[in-house]
Amino acid sequence: MSAPAARREDENAEGQERPGAPAGLRRLVLIVDDAVDTRELYAAYFRHRGFDALTAPDGDAGIDLAVRTKPDIIVMDLAMPRLSGLSAAHHLKHDPRTGKIPIILLTGYGRRAIEGGAMDKGVDVFVTKPCLPEDLEEHVHRVLSRQTPPPS
Numbered sequence: 001m002s003a004p005a006a007r008r009e010d011e012n013a014e015g016q017e018r019p020g021a022p023a024g025l026r027r028l029v030l031i032v033d034d035a036v037d038t039r040e041l042y043a044a045y046f047r048h049r050g051f052d053a054l055t056a057p058d059g060d061a062g063i064d065l066a067v068r069t070k071p072d073i074i075v076m077d078l079a080m081p082r083l084s085g086l087s088a089a090h091h092l093k094h095d096p097r098t099g100k101i102p103i104i105l106l107t108g109y110g111r112r113a114i115e116g117g118a119m120d121k122g123v124d125v126f127v128t129k130p131c132l133p134e135d136l137e138e139h140v141h142r143v144l145s146r147q148t149p150p151p152s
Contacts, residue, residue, distance in 0.1 A: 028052045029140060030071040032062030032088065033106070034080040042075065045133035046140075059083030063091055066098045072147075073140055078107035078126075086123070093122025102143045106131060 029046050033039040034057055043053035054069060056062040058080050066074060074092070076085040083091075085105050092098040105126040124143050127136065 026050060026052045027073070027144065028054065028069065028071040030054050030056065030062065030066055030069070030074045032056045032059065032065075032074060032080070032085070033077040034058055035077070038077070042133055042136065046137070049137060059085060059088030059091075062088050063095075063098075066092055066101060067095070070098070071101060073144055074101055074103045075136065075140070076103055076105055078105055078109060089123050100147075102147055104136070104139055104143060106136070 027050075029043075029051050031039045031042045031046075031053060032055070033042075036057070039055040039057070043055050046053040054065055054071065056065045059076070060083050062074065062076060063083075065071075074089075076088060078085040080088075085107070089103045089105060092101065092103065099122075102124040103122060105123040106129055107126060108129040125139055127139055
């Protein structure tokens with residue numbers, strides 16, 4: 001797992017601040033994927049775009065990290081060893097500590113996500129692979145904008 005990037009203001013952080021948090025805190029995205037290249041690519045991209053990013057190699061580690069760090073959003077692969085993304089999403093959505101965290105499921109198997117009841121298990125959006133980092137960022141912004149309370 002990667003350590004969290006330093007929480008600081010950054011020229012790319014505009015629009016990525018955590019709601020209800022002190023100014024300068026950046027949005028935290030958790031990337032859960034068994035493919036090290038994929039999770040590190042997305043994490044590096046999100047960091048470059050002004051987010052903080054953590055990574056986990058499987059569903060079990062993703063659940064543990066989500067409980068400990070309370071990310072703003074989770075991007076999770078569907079097909080992983082030990083605990084699938086669907087099972088991990090179901091667990092996270094039924095845990096009061098993580099139930100409100102939005103989850104984007106990434107999958108090369110769109111049909112499997114549909115048949116597995118991704119939306120019924122609490123997944124907010126599922127995106128098919130391959131997915132360019134900038135396309136994933138658009139989904140992240142869209143989901144987060146639904147979660148952010150309107151300014152007072």
